[in-house]
Amino acid sequence: MPNTVLELKNVSKSFGKRKVIDNISLEVKEGEIYGFLGPNGSGKTTTIKMILRLIDLDKGTITVNGFDTKKQFEKAMECIGAIVENPDIYTYMTGRDNLKLHARIRNVNTKRIDEVLELVELKDRADEKVKKYSLGMKQRLGLAITLLHKPKVLILDEPTNGLDPAGIKKLRDILKEIAHKDNVAVFVSSHILAEMQLMCDKVAVIDNAKIVKIEEITNASEEKIEKVEIRVENKEKTVQILKEKFDIEIQKDAKILEIEISSEKIPTVVKELALRDAGIKAVIPKEHSLEEIFFDATKGGKK
Amino acid sequence: MSKIFKLFINENIKTWKKFSTKLSIILIIVSLIGTLSFVKIIQKYEEKSTATNTINDWKFSAEKEIEYIKEILKDDSISDSDRRNFEITLEKYEMAIEYQINIYSSYWKNNLLNQITNLKQKGDTSQIAKLTEILKNNDFDGYINLQKEELKKQGLSQEEYDDKIMILDLQAKYEIGKNTNEDYWKTSILNETELFQQSVRTGIDYRTNKLLTLEQNQDYKDKIKINFYRLENDMPSTDYSVGNNFRILFEVMASNFVIVVIAITVIIIAGGAIATEVSTGTIKFWALTPNKRWKIMTAKIMSLLFYILIVTLIASLLTVIFANIFFNTDGNEYLYIKNGNVEKIGNTLFIIGYYFAKIMPVIVFAILSLMLSTITRNSSVAISLSLAIYMGNGIAMTIINSLLKKDWIKFIPFNNLNLADKIFPNFENPIAIMTGDIGPVTSLGFSLLVLGVCTILMLVTTYDSFNNRDII
Numbered sequence: 001m002p003n004t005v006l007e008l009k010n011v012s013k014s015f016g017k018r019k020v021i022d023n024i025s026l027e028v029k030e031g032e033i034y035g036f037l038g039p040n041g042s043g044k045t046t047t048i049k050m051i052l053r054l055i056d057l058d059k060g061t062i063t064v065n066g067f068d069t070k071k072q073f074e075k076a077m078e079c080i081g082a083i084v085e086n087p088d089i090y091t092y093m094t095g096r097d098n099l100k101l102h103a104r105i106r107n108v109n110t111k112r113i114d115e116v117l118e119l120v121e122l123k124d125r126a127d128e129k130v131k132k133y134s135l136g137m138k139q140r141l142g143l144a145i146t147l148l149h150k151p152k153v154l155i156l157d158e159p160t161n162g163l164d165p166a167g168i169k170k171l172r173d174i175l176k177e178i179a180h181k182d183n184v185a186v187f188v189s190s191h192i193l194a195e196m197q198l199m200c201d202k203v204a205v206i207d208n209a210k211i212v213k214i215e216e217i218t219n220a221s222e223e224k225i226e227k228v229e230i231r232v233e234n235k236e237k238t239v240q241i242l243k244e245k246f247d248i249e250i251q252k253d254a255k256i257l258e259i260e261i262s263s264e265k266i267p268t269v270v271k272e273l274a275l276r277d278a279g280i281k282a283v284i285p286k287e288h289s290l291e292e293i294f295f296d297a298t299k300g301g302k303k
Numbered sequence: 304m305s306k307i308f309k310l311f312i313n314e315n316i317k318t319w320k321k322f323s324t325k326l327s328i329i330l331i332i333v334s335l336i337g338t339l340s341f342v343k344i345i346q347k348y349e350e351k352s353t354a355t356n357t358i359n360d361w362k363f364s365a366e367k368e369i370e371y372i373k374e375i376l377k378d379d380s381i382s383d384s385d386r387r388n389f390e391i392t393l394e395k396y397e398m399a400i401e402y403q404i405n406i407y408s409s410y411w412k413n414n415l416l417n418q419i420t421n422l423k424q425k426g427d428t429s430q431i432a433k434l435t436e437i438l439k440n441n442d443f444d445g446y447i448n449l450q451k452e453e454l455k456k457q458g459l460s461q462e463e464y465d466d467k468i469m470i471l472d473l474q475a476k477y478e479i480g481k482n483t484n485e486d487y488w489k490t491s492i493l494n495e496t497e498l499f500q501q502s503v504r505t506g507i508d509y510r511t512n513k514l515l516t517l518e519q520n521q522d523y524k525d526k527i528k529i530n531f532y533r534l535e536n537d538m539p540s541t542d543y544s545v546g547n548n549f550r551i552l553f554e555v556m557a558s559n560f561v562i563v564v565i566a567i568t569v570i571i572i573a574g575g576a577i578a579t580e581v582s583t584g585t586i587k588f589w590a591l592t593p594n595k596r597w598k599i600m601t602a603k604i605m606s607l608l609f610y611i612l613i614v615t616l617i618a619s620l621l622t623v624i625f626a627n628i629f630f631n632t633d634g635n636e637y638l639y640i641k642n643g644n645v646e647k648i649g650n651t652l653f654i655i656g657y658y659f660a661k662i663m664p665v666i667v668f669a670i671l672s673l674m675l676s677t678i679t680r681n682s683s684v685a686i687s688l689s690l691a692i693y694m695g696n697g698i699a700m701t702i703i704n705s706l707l708k709k710d711w712i713k714f715i716p717f718n719n720l721n722l723a724d725k726i727f728p729n730f731e732n733p734i735a736i737m738t739g740d741i742g743p744v745t746s747l748g749f750s751l752l753v754l755g756v757c758t759i760l761m762l763v764t765t766y767d768s769f770n771n772r773d774i775i
């Protein structure tokens with residue numbers, strides 16, 4: 001059973017009269033990529049800033065690796081690496097100089113600097129001024145800085161913001177490697193659903209200052225019921241076949257043929273339809289997606 | 304402690320990697336070169352103007368004068384008394400040419416000549432022979448003795464009489480004013496000493512007409528002692544207007560100018576210290592390291608002070624090096640009294656010390672800028688406000704001091720900024736002539752106390768704001 005390394009208990013915060021965070025509790029375990037999902041302005045960044053004690057909390061406790069972030073601030077912070085909002089790097093220095101500044105504070109030797117540079121694939125450009133870096137490179141340099149001291153918990157606020165698909169994929173691969181190989185707990189906030197789905201093991205949805213849902217995201221290899229849309233030339237025939245062979249009821253006048261089926265059975269269905277000349281144009285998987293979790297939980301963003 | 308030290312090293316790296324920091328060093332060098340050229344131009348100009356004043360000039364104009372008077376005397380229409388006066392004046396100029404008296408520069412001979420002329424006009428001939436004898440023999444001691452006799456007649460108090468006799472003895476001993484005006488600084492020291500003696504004797508400051516404190520009294524006594532020492536060892540004072548000492552003029556002007564440059568850069572760095580890091584977000588990175596916030600702030604303040612130390616050291620050393628290269632005179636030594644004896648500080652050490660004395664008030668402004676930066680989190684507000692206060696406080700205080708003639712104005716920090724003159728009280732600032740209103744007179748300890756309290760209050764505010772406010 002993996003240990004809990006980040007725990008929020010009944011945390012509340014208000015700015016003036018407005019409640020920004022209302023009684024939030026969550027646990028993040030080792031080796032877990034934990035998504036923190038919510039629309040803009042729902043309190044994601046505030047929560048992260050409270051974990052890092054950039055903002056004081058009104059109520060509740062936050063512990064990192066068992067250390068209370070208020071009473072044992074320095075010990076707690078030794079276990080954390082974090083990027084809040086943007087990777088804020090001194091642009092007039094080279095990437096390596098930036099790393100050296102942090103290495104000095106964290107008591108890390110130069111060998112580790114090369115290690116992290118290799119990990120984020122920045123080794124070739126480490127001696128250039130950060131001014132000349134692209135956004136993705138800055139993001140990765142920020143990540144390298146947070147990884148210097150081998151933190152137990154990695155906290156990233158909207159890490160994919162502004163990155164192109166290639167950059168996002170690179171970041172995802174790095175994060176997965178860190179979490180699953182080095183057993184680091186990664187806590188990522190985002191408002192991009194698809195991204196979270198590809199990356200995270202667990203997702204908490206926050207809306208209007210409250211956590212509305214916490215859901216595990218199961219792996220694709222496991223058996224599960226999926227929604228599939230089938231587009232065919234011969235609709236009636238298809239409905240008939242589905243009813244006869246697979247015992248799936250569909251109304252005849254339905255415009256879209258949408259079925260719920262175990263993922264293992266999909267090949268058989270397709271084979272059957274093809275043999276009986278149903279004229280398959282497309283089989284589109286309608287995943288049981290985070291989007292649904294999200295919209296279910298936040299009620300379409302309208303409340 | 305080691306954590307703070309590591310943060311301190313980081314802060315220094317951050318400061319020195321910035322382009323603006325490198326620029327400030329260049330600015331210091333440029334301002335030094337600027338001052339040097341300015342002083343050199345003045346020097347050239349002065350040398351030129353003295354060169355045209357040749358020694359024979361006086362003779363020429365005396366001869367002209369004689370010709371002119373002779374021309375007038377040819378006219379029969381003038382009255383007898385006028386004729387007599389003209390004749391006396393004519394004799395004066397003839398005497399001047401006869402005894403080689405430069406009527407423009409030789410003060411004491413000129414004085415004698417005028418006395419003779421006066422006596423002739425009064426028709427009092429008893430003294431004339433004696434005075435002419437002194438003139439003829441170039442008898443400076445005789446002139447001094449004459450002055451002493453005059454003093455006896457004036458019916459002064461014993462103390463005043465003694466003081467004046469002492470001055471005359473000094474004048475005789477060092478032959479001050481005997482020849483031309485080359486040793487004019489000695490005359491100036493003599494005049495100054497007389498004023499100091501007068502202040503000590505009467506207990507009233509000759510500059511402010513206020514009663515002297517015990518400390519100021521001692522100060523004047525020390526200054527008299529130092530003046531004697533200067534005369535004895537032929538060490539000109541640093542007063543530029545007297546000694547034509549261009550080296551000290553350069554050194555002091557450079558220090559005044561460079562201190563302003565340093566102050567501006569320090570205020571800019573301090574003003575950006577928190578605000579810029581907050582606005583670029585980099586402060587978060589430090590707040591996330593396992594360091595309490597007060598340690599981060601302490602490291603910042605330490606690095607600021609370290610920057611001031613390094614820059615001031617560089618500037619003062621450069622000033623001395625420039626002075627050594629471009630002026631062939633030796634630097635002035637600073638004299639002070641220790642246990643009743645006169646002690647010396649060498650020029651290099653004095654200039655460095657003078658720079659540091661001048662930079663101390665700048666530290667107060669740096670902390671002010673840092674405080675504003677932390678409170679407002681806006682570097683432009685912090686920098687512009689601090690710069691305005693730094694630049695404007697002199698004029699503002701002059702006005703306030705003249706309007707409010709109260710005793711409590713000495714507690715205003717801005718009235719206590721002039722530490723250099725209090726640390727080096729015996730240094731005659733060659734460009735201090737401009738300072739008309741000197742404000743309330745306070746001791747060094749008092750000024751340091753006022754500035755210290757002020758700085759501590761600002762630091763408490765800074766720490767409090769930085770430790771307890773959210774970083775958003």
